[in-house]
Amino acid sequence: MDVFMMVRRQKLTLFIDAKESSTVVELKKIIEGITKVPSNNIRLIVDSTKQPMDDDNQTLADCGLSGAIAKAYSPTLLYLCYRKAGNENEWEPIDVAELSTPPPLPEVFNKADEDKKDNPQIAS
């Protein structure tokens, strides 16, 4: 089963899919390929449980990422942190930039049902 994930850090979002049976280390290697950060300096944290994925040999299914939960249109959110430079055991805090906010909806949307009844010319 394919697991769909959204890996986020600051202004970067990676949409990655992998097999449920693939391991944490394979996912980190894919991220290494994209970000050019060595996989041993990468830490992934599952949003729903706040658990870091530190055991490289676990499969994604072991970390709670299954195909049934992580759908294509609803990917599981993971946070990405890099190791702090110069300090072997310290990791960056989770830091994700906010997305832009949508503008307020025009009032038209509140009357959507009435409009459908009032506009027969659209149907013809």
Next chain:
Amino acid sequence: MDTDGATLMNIYGGLEGPESMYLKLISSDGHEFVVRRDFALTSSPTIKNMLSGPGQYSELQPNEVYLKDIPSHVLIHLCRYFSYKIKYTNSSVDIPEFPMDVQVVVEVLVASDFLDC
């Protein structure tokens, strides 16, 4: 040694070269979204044209597409839609409904018209 490095890159994807596995889509507010190349090219002919357009030296191109009219809160829905469309096209299983926030619907409609998907 070099061929080992090259095959490793091919297995694990990356952003370089004309055959990279991933593409970077950049929204108007500077958010970067990395999606699988085949998902984006199949779902959106506009993105395909943007990449195969001007620029002969494709090895040097960074595989980035600047979408300066699309804000990040819209682009994130579009990226989810790419995966959804690829997974469920020609699918034999029941296709679940794609969930969408009412608030962004209008903007997503405009952006999807631009991307032709």
